[in-house]
Amino acid sequence: MSNRPPATNWSTDFDHLDSRWSENPYPIWDELRQTCPIAHTDRFMGAYFPSRYEDVRAIAYDTEHFSSRRVVVRETRTSLPPAPPITSDPPAHRPAKQVLLPAFTPEMISRHEPRTRAICRELLARIDGKDGCDGAVDYAQEIPVRVIAHMLGVPEEDADQFRKWIKEILEIGVTDIGVLLRAQGEMIAYFAEKVAARRASPGEDLISYLLSSRVEGRALSDEHIGGTLRLLMIAGIDTTWSAIGSCLWHLAQHAQDRRRLATEPDLMGSAVEEFLRAYAPVTMAREVVKQTEIGGCTFKPGHMVLLSFPAANRDPAMFPDADRVIIDRAQNRHAAFGLGIHRCIGSNLARMEIRVALGEWLARIPEFRLDPDRPVTWSVGTVRGPRRLPLLLGA
Amino acid sequence: MAPKLLRVKVDRERCQGHARCFALAPELFALDEFGNGRERGDGLVAATLEDKARLAQANCPELAIEVTEE
Numbered sequence: 049m050s051n052r053p054p055a056t057n058w059s060t061d062f063d064h065l066d067s068r069w070s071e072n073p074y075p076i077w078d079e080l081r082q083t084c085p086i087a088h089t090d091r092f093m094g095a096y097f098p099s100r101y102e103d104v105r106a107i108a109y110d111t112e113h114f115s116s117r118r119v120v121v122r123e124t125r126t127s128l129p130p131a132p133p134i135t136s137d138p139p140a141h142r143p144a145k146q147v148l149l150p151a152f153t154p155e156m157i158s159r160h161e162p163r164t165r166a167i168c169r170e171l172l173a174r175i176d177g178k179d180g181c182d183g184a185v186d187y188a189q190e191i192p193v194r195v196i197a198h199m200l201g202v203p204e205e206d207a208d209q210f211r212k213w214i215k216e217i218l219e220i221g222v223t224d225i226g227v228l229l230r231a232q233g234e235m236i237a238y239f240a241e242k243v244a245a246r247r248a249s250p251g252e253d254l255i256s257y258l259l260s261s262r263v264e265g266r267a268l269s270d271e272h273i274g275g276t277l278r279l280l281m282i283a284g285i286d287t288t289w290s291a292i293g294s295c296l297w298h299l300a301q302h303a304q305d306r307r308r309l310a311t312e313p314d315l316m317g318s319a320v321e322e323f324l325r326a327y328a329p330v331t332m333a334r335e336v337v338k339q340t341e342i343g344g345c346t347f348k349p350g351h352m353v354l355l356s357f358p359a360a361n362r363d364p365a366m367f368p369d370a371d372r373v374i375i376d377r378a379q380n381r382h383a384a385f386g387l388g389i390h391r392c393i394g395s396n397l398a399r400m401e402i403r404v405a406l407g408e409w410l411a412r413i414p415e416f417r418l419d420p421d422r423p424v425t426w427s428v429g430t431v432r433g434p435r436r437l438p439l440l441l442g443a
Numbered sequence: 444m445a446p447k448l449l450r451v452k453v454d455r456e457r458c459q460g461h462a463r464c465f466a467l468a469p470e471l472f473a474l475d476e477f478g479n480g481r482e483r484g485d486g487l488v489a490a491t492l493e494d495k496a497r498l499a500q501a502n503c504p505e506l507a508i509e510v511t512e513e
Contacts, residue, residue, distance in 0.1 A: 146477060153478035154462055317466065321502075379501040387504055391459040396478065 052223075059084035062097050064121070064331070064354060065222065070428045074371065077359045086345040092121050094351035096336075097359075101367075101383070103343040104360035107334060107353055108387040110342070111138055114334035114353060116390060120430050121333045121352045123223045128232060131279035132272055134390065141389055143263045148276065148393055151257055157396045160195060164401055167194050168408035175441070176412055180419055183296040184289070184437035191405050192288035195397070196281060201253025202242055209238075214286050218430045232278075239277045243270065254280065280394075287329050288398045290433020292405045294327035295320075297434050298373060299406075300418045305375050310414040313407065319375035320402050325382035326373045328358040329433050332386065357383040358432065415443040447512045449488035451496050453480045457507035467502055468495035480507070 055063040058076050063069065069076060080087050080099045087097040098104050107114050115137050118125070130136070133144035150156065171190055175181045193207040213231045221228025242255055250256040258273045268276075299306040309319055334353045339346065347353070360383045364370040367382075385392035392398070418424065422438035451471055453464065460479045464472035470492055472480050488496045488510075500508040 149460065149477040153474060153476070154465065155474075378498065381502060381504045381506075383504060385461065385504075388459060391461060391505075395460075396462060 059087045062087050062089045063091055065428050070426045074362055077362055086343050095121050095354055097354045099359040101360040101363040105387050106342050107355060113338045113340040115337045118335045119333050121354050126225055129275060131275040134279050147261045147263050152393050152396055154396045157400050161400055163198050164195050164404045167191055168405055172412045180440045182437055183439045184293040184434045188292040189289045192401055193285045196284040199254050201251050201255055210281055210285060214282055219428055222429050235278050236274055239274050243273055284394055286431045288401050290329035290431050291402050293434040293437055295323045295406055297437055300416055300439055310410045315375055316403055321380045322373055322375050322377050324384040325361045325380055328361050328384035329431050331356045331358060331430055413441055416441045449493050449496055450486045450511050451482045451488055452486050452509045453482055454507045457505045459505050461504050463502045464499040464508060468499040471496055
């Protein structure tokens with residue numbers, strides 16, 4: 049994003065694609081919370097940025113004034129095919145979500161735990177014994193993509209293609225419309241072919257599940273199924289990959305947390321929640337469709353809202369010592385998976401993947417640290433996490 | 444004076460299925476087929492589970508859990 053004019057003022061000209069924002073957004077958000085809790089920019093054809101938990105919550109709950117028909121802040125207001133239920137508003141949202149929910153309960157997700165554990169062990173077997181590795185490239189990025197491929201019943205070998213589409217849709221395509229539309233078109237064609245194959249020969253996978261699902265007695269349209277499949281793939285991969293990477297990034301730098309987690313596995317539950325709070329990867333968006341006022345700010349129709357659950361999670365009014373990672377934090381109403389009707393449908397899947405990925409890593413590699421000679425790099429935009437995470441392994 | 448009894452109740456309208464209550468206090472909460480939370484039985488909390496009831500309430504992102512004393 050080096051060709052963009054740098055943001056001159058975070059309150060009136062913020063740019064979440066600015067490298068200062070993607071590399072370390074927390075001081076920027078702290079400053080905004082104190083000086084201008086709902087910032088605005090004329091970039092992106094107009095967008096707001098609320099940084100307080102209470103305002104993020106109010107907007108997430110207000111589906112009358114804030115629509116989900118656009119969930120990514122882009123340079124232009126491109127019209128994309130819907131991906132229900134994430135792009136659905138009431139009343140269409142509820143049936144589109146209900147149809148998916150039974151496949152994503154903790155009980156159903158636990159069936160994918162053995163495969164997830166096997167993937168982690170396979171990756172660790174390649175890493176173990178080396179002096180160093182890239183925790184993002186060699187480990188984190190490989191786990192969710194293979195698990196979601198397994199769930200959808202598509203080849204795990206297509207992982208590189210999936211990651212390429214996601215980067216094109218969520219990063220490059222934010223400013224390059226041609227890349228966005230091409231990636232969308234390729235994904236639509238990919239899933240149309242998979243759906244046709246499953247229709248002819250159903251299996252135990254999510255594509256077959258969607259084909260056999262009925263909403264109010266009717267089968268889902270091909271357009272609906274394709275949109276949902278694109279959503280599951282896009283939302284299920286770099287989100288959790290980012291979360292696992294951020295956990296490793298934290299643990300590489302905090303020996304006390306690393307050793308406590310390795311020796312007290314009962315802490316894993318609260319630690320995962322705390323990592324999700326402190327390093328929440330996903331920032332969604334809404335489009336203002338009716339003028340309203342929240343937190344003393346007038347929201348004008350046509351402008352977007354960057355709905356930053358990561359910023360809400362760092363609000364000291366909601367979380368004491370918000371900038372400290374406390375792996376046994378007892379009270380943690382974090383918003384990493386959103387609030388209200390759009391609560392992430394994959395939250396139980398993500399939690400399982402993060403828990404298994406960290407548990408397996410620490411069992412095999414209890415000691416590791418950042419490689420001081422090679423930089424960590426971060427993704428830009430909707431999903432934030434390390435994309436290069438060079439580590440030195442062993443004590 | 445009789446000891447106070449705690450009762451938990453999930454507000455089904457507020458619950459969005461984060462499933463934190465079930466993770467933290469499975470003795471007191473269950474999930475339905477959609478993964479949404481509900482209290483087990485009549486929601487009465489055994490004295491040994493009072494801390495868990497409070498913990499579940501304190502971790503519900505949607506503020507959907509009521510804990511009442513009777």
